[in-house]
Amino acid sequence: MTAQLSVPARRIRRRGTWTAWAFIAPVVIYLLVFYAYPLARNVELSVRAYTVRSFIDGTAPFVGFANYRAVFANPTFGPALLNTGLFVGVSILFQFTIGLALAVFFVRHFPLSGTLRALFLVPWLLPLLVSGSAWSWMLNSDSGIVNSFLEAAGIGQINWLTSPQWSLIAVLIANIWIGIPFNLVILYSGLEGIPLDVYEAASIDGANGWQKFLRITLPLLRPVSAITVLLGLVYTLKVFDLIWIMTRGGPADSSTTFAIWAYRLGFGSLLPDFSPAAAVGNLLILVALIFGLIYIRTQSRLDPA
Amino acid sequence: MSVEIKRKFKVVGAALLAAGVAANALSGCSSSGTTTSGGSSAAQGTYTFWDPYPQYDETSAWAKVIDSCAATAGVTIKRSGYDTSGLTNKALLAGQQNNSADILLVDNPVVSTLASAGILTTTDQNKLAVGDVATNILSAGVIDGKTYGVPIGANTLALYYNPKVLKAAGVDVASITDWTSLTAALQKVTAAGHKGITFSAIGTEEGSFQFLPWFWGSGADLTKLDSDKAVSSLQLWTDWVKKGYAPNSVINNTQTTSWQEFQTGDFAFAENGTWQKADAAKMGDQVVPLPGATGGSAPAPTGGEFLTIPIQKDTSRYAVSSKIVACLTSTENVVKTDNTLNYISAGKDAQAAQLSGDATLKPWVDAVQVAKARTGDNLGTKYPKISEQLWTAVQKALSGSASPADALKAAQAAVK
Amino acid sequence: MRARPWWKTVVGVILTAIMLFPVYWMINVSLTPARNMRKNPPNLIPIDATLAGYRRVLEQQMPFLGTSLVIGIGTVLLTLVLAAPAAYSLAKLRPRGGSALSFVLLIAQMIPAIIMAMGFYAIYLNLGLLNSVPGLILADSTIAVPFGVLIFTAFMSGIPEELIQAAKIDGASVWRTFISIVLPVSRNSIVTVSLFAFLWSWSDFIFATTLDGGGDFQPITLGIYRYIGNNNQEWNAIMATAVVASIPAAVLLVVAQRYVAAGVTAGAVKD
Numbered sequence: 001m002t003a004q005l006s007v008p009a010r011r012i013r014r015r016g017t018w019t020a021w022a023f024i025a026p027v028v029i030y031l032l033v034f035y036a037y038p039l040a041r042n043v044e045l046s047v048r049a050y051t052v053r054s055f056i057d058g059t060a061p062f063v064g065f066a067n068y069r070a071v072f073a074n075p076t077f078g079p080a081l082l083n084t085g086l087f088v089g090v091s092i093l094f095q096f097t098i099g100l101a102l103a104v105f106f107v108r109h110f111p112l113s114g115t116l117r118a119l120f121l122v123p124w125l126l127p128l129l130v131s132g133s134a135w136s137w138m139l140n141s142d143s144g145i146v147n148s149f150l151e152a153a154g155i156g157q158i159n160w161l162t163s164p165q166w167s168l169i170a171v172l173i174a175n176i177w178i179g180i181p182f183n184l185v186i187l188y189s190g191l192e193g194i195p196l197d198v199y200e201a202a203s204i205d206g207a208n209g210w211q212k213f214l215r216i217t218l219p220l221l222r223p224v225s226a227i228t229v230l231l232g233l234v235y236t237l238k239v240f241d242l243i244w245i246m247t248r249g250g251p252a253d254s255s256t257t258f259a260i261w262a263y264r265l266g267f268g269s270l271l272p273d274f275s276p277a278a279a280v281g282n283l284l285i286l287v288a289l290i291f292g293l294i295y296i297r298t299q300s301r302l303d304p305a
Numbered sequence: 306m307s308v309e310i311k312r313k314f315k316v317v318g319a320a321l322l323a324a325g326v327a328a329n330a331l332s333g334c335s336s337s338g339t340t341t342s343g344g345s346s347a348a349q350g351t352y353t354f355w356d357p358y359p360q361y362d363e364t365s366a367w368a369k370v371i372d373s374c375a376a377t378a379g380v381t382i383k384r385s386g387y388d389t390s391g392l393t394n395k396a397l398l399a400g401q402q403n404n405s406a407d408i409l410l411v412d413n414p415v416v417s418t419l420a421s422a423g424i425l426t427t428t429d430q431n432k433l434a435v436g437d438v439a440t441n442i443l444s445a446g447v448i449d450g451k452t453y454g455v456p457i458g459a460n461t462l463a464l465y466y467n468p469k470v471l472k473a474a475g476v477d478v479a480s481i482t483d484w485t486s487l488t489a490a491l492q493k494v495t496a497a498g499h500k501g502i503t504f505s506a507i508g509t510e511e512g513s514f515q516f517l518p519w520f521w522g523s524g525a526d527l528t529k530l531d532s533d534k535a536v537s538s539l540q541l542w543t544d545w546v547k548k549g550y551a552p553n554s555v556i557n558n559t560q561t562t563s564w565q566e567f568q569t570g571d572f573a574f575a576e577n578g579t580w581q582k583a584d585a586a587k588m589g590d591q592v593v594p595l596p597g598a599t600g601g602s603a604p605a606p607t608g609g610e611f612l613t614i615p616i617q618k619d620t621s622r623y624a625v626s627s628k629i630v631a632c633l634t635s636t637e638n639v640v641k642t643d644n645t646l647n648y649i650s651a652g653k654d655a656q657a658a659q660l661s662g663d664a665t666l667k668p669w670v671d672a673v674q675v676a677k678a679r680t681g682d683n684l685g686t687k688y689p690k691i692s693e694q695l696w697t698a699v700q701k702a703l704s705g706s707a708s709p710a711d712a713l714k715a716a717q718a719a720v721k
Numbered sequence: 722m723r724a725r726p727w728w729k730t731v732v733g734v735i736l737t738a739i740m741l742f743p744v745y746w747m748i749n750v751s752l753t754p755a756r757n758m759r760k761n762p763p764n765l766i767p768i769d770a771t772l773a774g775y776r777r778v779l780e781q782q783m784p785f786l787g788t789s790l791v792i793g794i795g796t797v798l799l800t801l802v803l804a805a806p807a808a809y810s811l812a813k814l815r816p817r818g819g820s821a822l823s824f825v826l827l828i829a830q831m832i833p834a835i836i837m838a839m840g841f842y843a844i845y846l847n848l849g850l851l852n853s854v855p856g857l858i859l860a861d862s863t864i865a866v867p868f869g870v871l872i873f874t875a876f877m878s879g880i881p882e883e884l885i886q887a888a889k890i891d892g893a894s895v896w897r898t899f900i901s902i903v904l905p906v907s908r909n910s911i912v913t914v915s916l917f918a919f920l921w922s923w924s925d926f927i928f929a930t931t932l933d934g935g936g937d938f939q940p941i942t943l944g945i946y947r948y949i950g951n952n953n954q955e956w957n958a959i960m961a962t963a964v965v966a967s968i969p970a971a972v973l974l975v976v977a978q979r980y981v982a983a984g985v986t987a988g989a990v991k992d
Contacts, residue, residue: 019895020814024822027807027870034863035829038840042832052422052686056400102736110729116737118975122744125970127924127942130963133956134747140759141553143566145746148762162556164706177743189913227871231830238833241926250508251556251704252697259833266835267394270510271418271689281836288831296824355935359943360950362781385935388946395934398839402846561954565758580953588756 039285045278055274067279074276076253076261083168084257084287087175088236094176095232096225099183104213106184107191117188124181132245135174136161139246161247164254171243171255178242182235183228190224191217230295237288258284350380352625355396356410357389357610358646366645374632378625390509393418396615400424405615407626410457413445413678414510414692416611417685420453424615427451431614431623433630438651439674444681446611454613455634458648460579461605461676462518463592463668470499470573478593483600484522484541491550494573501550502574503566505558506542506703512696514606514679515560515576516542518595520695521677522603527684527691530698530717531710537598539709543702556703578608579669580647592668607676609648649673687720694719744967751775751960758956774961777948782962785944788854789923790969792940795858796922797915800865804914805907808873809899813885823874826867837863838931845932852936860928865918872917876910877903916977923970941966 046067054060071077106117123131138145139160147157160170194217202212218225240259243249249256249264256264258280266277354371361367368384375382385406387395393415399405405424419425428435428451435443435455446454466478474497476490491501505515519542520527525535545551555563560577567575568588576595585592594602612633614626632638636650640658643650649669650656656670680688694716701712750758751774752767811819841860842851850856880903888898904911926942933939945962948955 017814017816020810020816020819023806023810023814023895023899024816024819027803027826027866028822030803030863030866031825031829033844034837034841034859035832037844038837039832041840042836052397052418055397056422056424058401105729105733105736108729110733111727112730112733115975116733119737120740121974122741122967122971125920125924125967125974126744126747126963127926127945127966129926129942129945130747130960131743133959134743134750136557137750138743138746140557143554143759143761143763145763145765151762157553159553159556159704162553162704164704177740180740185913227875230827231868231871234827234831237831240833240835247557248508250697251700252706254706262833263835267391268509269689269693270393270414271686272394272397278836281833284833285828285831289828292824292827292831295827353935358950359946360948360953360955362947383935386946387934388930388949391930391934395931398842398931402843404846404851559954561956562759565755565956568756568758569760570756571761 042278042281045274046276046282048275050275052272055272060275063275067275068283071276071279071283076256079253080256080258080261080280083253083255084237084259086168087172087239087257088233090172091175091179091236092229092232094172095179095183096187096229098176099180099228100187100225102180102184103188103191104217106188117184120184121181123178128178128241129245131178132174132242135170135177135242136246139170162251164252167247167251167255171246174242174246175236175239179232179236183232186224186228187221190221190228193224194220226295226299230291233291234288237284258287352380352382352408352622352629353406354382354384354408354410354629355392355406356384356386357392357412358410359386359388361386367642370633370638370642371629374629374638377632378628380625380629382629396424397422400615403618405617407614407617407622408629409613409615410610411454411613413456413607413609413611414680414688416446416454416613417448417680418689419613419615420448420451421686425453426614426616426623427453430616430620431627433614433627436634437653439653441676441678441681442607442609442651442673443678445607445678446613447681448683448685454611455630456651457610457612457634458639458643458646459607459609459651459673459676460648461607461669461672462515462576462578462595463605463672464595465567465575465577465581465585465590465592467567467570467573467588467590469589470494470571473497474499474573476573478591481593481596483596484598487596488541488545488550491545491573492548495548495550500552500566500572502545502576503552503558503563503572504555504576505560505563506555506696506699507557507559508696508700509559510692510696511560512699513692514608516695516699517677517679518576518603518605521605522595522597524598527682527688527695530691530695530720531713534598535713536710539699539702539713542699543709546703556700579649579673582647582665582669586665594668594672602672602675604675604677605672606679607673609651691720747960748964751957751964753957755955755957771957774955774957774959775965777958778961778965781947782941782944782965785939785941786966786969788938789940789942789966791938792854792857792861793919793922795854796861796865797918799858799862800869800914800918801911803862803866804869805873805904805911806899808870809877809903811870812874812877813880813903814895823871826870829863829867834864834925834927838927841928841932850932852933854933854936854938857928857933857936857940858922860932861922861925862918864921864925865914868917869914872910872914873907876907880906912977916973919973920970923966 047062047064048060049063049066050060102120106113141147141157141159141162146160150156150158158166160166198216199212202216207215238259240263243255243257243260244263247255249260262277262280262284265273265280352375358367371382371384389412392411396405396409396411396419400422411419433455435452438455442456442459443452446452471478474494476493481487481490495501506512519538520535523534523538525532525538529535542551546553546555552566554566563575564577564581566572595605597603612630614623614630633642636652636655636658639650639652639655640662643659649666650659660666660670684691698712698716701707702709707715749767752770754769754771757764757769810816811823845851845856850859884902884906885898888902893901924942929940929943933943941962945959948958948962
C-alpha cells in the first residue's frame, strides 16, 4: 500500500511524519499512563509474593515465577482452562452465526426493520448486574420461568445454575444473548457495504441465494468478520460480571473461567490473595495476545500489500 | 514478516519501559505523605466515615446519628456507603495509598484481615474504651490479645417457622429439639404437600455463615473440617436436598432469595437472621433456636459490623475519631441504631435497654449471647481460607459432584 | 413484490420478542411485590403489580441518572477528541510505527477492567481525580478509545485519496483537511463510536465503584446499590432502576441506529 514516492515527495513525507505523530501523541501518552502502567503493576504483583500486610507496606519478596507455577499446579487450573476455552469458543460461534443470520435477515429492508433492529440492541444497554440477575431469575431451578416452560412442555426441571453439568451452559446462553447485538451491528454494516451489482452479476450467471451467500457475501465480509471475531474473543475472555452474578463460578468450579478465577483469588474470599490473582490475570492477557498475533498474521497473509 | 513482528515487539517493549517511568512519576509520590482525603484537604475538621450500608442515604436515621455524634465532637463527617463485599479491598487499597478513612465500619470477620494488614489501630493507640461488650461478640475484633474495634451491634441466625404450614401438617414446633426430630418434621410437612426448609448454601461467605450452626451444632471444629461430626452435618443438608425437603435452589440462594422463598408461604421453615424479624412478624411467622445434633441450641455465628479506626499519618486525629465511635456506641445511640438495623446490641446495658423497649427480642438476645464469632478462637486470618473451603465442600456435596466425606476431606487438605 | 416483505415483518417481530423476553422479565420483576418474588410457578404477567419500586427510583435515582448522563456525554467527547485524530493519522498519514500502535491498541483492550481500575487508583489519588466526575470520564474513555481508533481507522482508510489531494492542492494544512473534509465525511463512524462510548460508559460499574465510590456525584450503576444492603436486597427496586436507566439509552439507540447502520466499516470493505 505504500505508494512510490518521488524525491520532493519524500521531503514532504518527512515533515508529514511529524504532523502524523502530533496527531497520535495524545493517544500514545494516554496508552502509556492508563494501560501500560496498570499492566506493569499487575506483572509486578504476580512476580512477588504479596500478603495483605506487604500490599500495604510494599515489602513483598521477589519470587520470580513461583506464583505462576502454583497456578499451574492448582487443581482449578485444568477446569478453568477447559471452561474458558469452551466458553469463548461456543460463545463466539453462536454469537457470530446468529448475528450474521440476523444481519442477513435485516439487510433487505422490510416494514419496521429499522425499529426492530434497534430493539435488538436493547440487551446491550442493560448493566450486567441487571442482565445477569434477570437470567438468574429466569433460570432458577424452582421458581424460574424457563423451567416452567420446560415442565409445561413435558421436559421436566433442569437445575441450570446449581448443577455442575448445566452451569456452564446456563452462562453460555446468557452470554450469547448479550453478545448478539454487537455482532449484529457490525456485521450488518459490513453487509450494507457490499455493492448490490455484485449480486446482480451473480444472478445473471445463474447463482442461487445460498451460492451467492457462500461465494460472494462471506468472502467479501471477511475483513469485517475477522475483526468482529477477534474483538468478540477479546471481550469474551474478559467476561466476568455475568458468570459471577449467575453462578459465582460454581458449583465446584464447573463454570469457572480464568477471569472468574482471577477475581475469586483476589476478591472472592475475605482474605485477598493478590499475587496468584495477578498471575492468572496475566495468563488471560497472554492468551488474548496469542489470538491477537494470530489475527495479525492472518491479516498480513490475506493482505500482502 | 517475522521482522515486522519483531519490530513491533521492540517498539512495544520500549513503550512499556517508558510507561513504567512515566507512570511511576505520577504515582510514585503516593507513599510520601500526600494529603489524605481524610481531612487535611477540604474543611478543617472533616472526617471520613466508610460503612457497608449503601441502602441508607443522607436522610436516613443512621446518617443523622453519625452527624449528631460528629457535631458533639466538633467536626463534620463525610460518610460513604459501599457494597460490603468490596469494602475490604477498598480499605486495603486506600491503606496502601495512605488514604484510609478515619472511621471504618466493616463486617466482623474482616477485622482480623485488616488488622493483620497493619492498617488498623489498637485500643492502646486510639484510646477507645471498649465498655461492657460481651466477650463472644468482641472476640472477632481481638487478635493476639489486642482489640482492634468495637461492634456496632450483632445479629445471628435462628429457625423461622410458618405456624400455618406446621398446623396443616400436624407438626408441633415444641417437638423439634434435635436433628432427628427436625428431619421427621420436614418429612411430615412435605408429605402434606408443602415445602420443607429453605436456607442459603451459596458459594460465598453467606453460605458458610448459614452452614456454621449445623457444623458447630454437630460438635465439629473449624480446625478439623473432615471429622466425622463435620461429615454428619454436611450429610444432613445433602440428604435434605436429595429427599426434596430443601429445594435445589439453596445451592444458589443468598439469604435474601431464601427469605423470598419463605415469603411465598409454602415453606415450613427458613434459616435466616435477626434482620428479618420485622418482616417475619408482619407475616405471622415465629422463631425458635436452631437445634443442635443431639439436643440443645446450636451455636450460631455472629454477624454484624465493627467500628474500627484505621491508621492515619496524623495521629492526633485518633482522639476525635474515638470520640465519635464512643458516641455511636453509647447506650442511647446504639439502641436506636440497632433497632433501625434490626441488630441486637452488643453491650449488656444496651441489650437490657433494647429488651425493655421490645420484649419480643428475647429469643434473639438469648441467641446472640450464645453465638460464636467466626474469627474467634484465634482463628483470625486462617478463617477466610477455611471458610472458602467449607463453602466449596458444601457446594460440591449438595450439587452431587462429591460425597460429603470426600468433599470435606478435599477441603481439609486444601486448608493445609 | 410488494406483498412479500410483510411475512418478514411477522418473523422479525417474533424474533425480537424472543430476544427481548429477558427484558420483559426484568420489567415483570420490577413490578412484583416481595412476597411473590420466588413464587413457583412464577406469574407470567405481573398480577399483583406494585409500583413501589418505581416510586423509590423516581424519588431517589434522578441525581444518579443525571450524573450518568454527564459522564456519558463527557466520555463520548473525550473519546472522539482522542480517537479521531489518531485514527486519521494511522489511516492517511501513515507514520512509521503506525502498525505497532495499532497492535498496542489491540492489546490494550485485552486488559481486564479490574486490573486497570486498581492501577488507576494510585494515579488518581495523586492527580486529585478520585471521587470526581472528570476522573470517571477519563476512566470510562479507556474502554472506548482503542475501539474508537480501530473503527475510525477502518473507516477513514476508505475515504478516497482524491478528496484529500484536492484539499492539499488548495493549500489546506493537514489539520484543516482533517476538520473540514475528513470529519464531515466520517459522520457515520462518529455516530457509531459515540454510541459505543456512551453505552459502555453508561453501564460501567468497576471504574465507578473503585474510583468514585465515595463521591458526591455517582453514576446509576452505583445508585442501584441503594437497594443492595449488607443483608437484604430489594429486587423490585433494583429492576425498576434498571428499567428507568435503560430508557434514555434506548431512545438514543433508536435515534442513532440509522447512522450506525450506514457505515461502521463501510470503508474497510470498499478497500
